[in-house]
Amino acid sequence: MTHYAWTLTAHGRQDIQKVTTLAELEDILRILDLPGLAPPAWIIANGWAHDVPGHGHYTHNEGSKDEWSLTWTKVGDTPEA
Numbered sequence: 894m895t896h897y898a899w900t901l902t903a904h905g906r907q908d909i910q911k912v913t914t915l916a917e918l919e920d921i922l923r924i925l926d927l928p929g930l931a932p933p934a935w936i937i938a939n940g941w942a943h944d945v946p947g948h949g950h951y952t953h954n955e956g957s958k959d960e961w962s963l964t965w966t967k968v969g970d971t972p973e974a
Contacts, residue, residue, distance in 0.1 A: 897947075898968045903927060903961035912968060928959035936963065 894914055901909040913921070919933035930936075930953075940951035940963070947967030954960050 895970050896968050897965040899963060899965035901925075901961065901963050904958060915965075918965065922963075927953070927961050929953050937965075940965075 896912050896914055897918065898912045899910070899918055909921075911918075911921070915937055919937065922930065922933035922936065936951045937949065940949040942948040942950060948965065950962065950964045952960065952962040
C-alpha cells in the first residue's frame with residue numbers, strides 16, 4: 894500500500910498535515926467543507942507533477958479569498974496485509 898505525506902492549506906484555517914493513502918486522502922477531502930471542491934478523485938488524478946514522480950499539487954481559485962491548496966508526496970510502500 895502506498896502512503897503519501899500531504900498538506901492542505903486554506904485561508905482562515907490551520908494547515909492540515911498527514912500521512913495517508915490516496916483513498917484516505919479522498920475521504921478526508923469529502924468531509925472538509927472547502928469552497929468549490931471538485932470531486933476528490935478528480936483532484937488527485939489531475940494534480941500529479943509531470944516532472945517529479947510521486948508528487949502532486951492542486952490549487953483552487955488561486956489569489957481569491959476562497960483559495961486553498963493541497964500538496965502531496967509519496968513516502969513509501971508497505972506490503973498488503
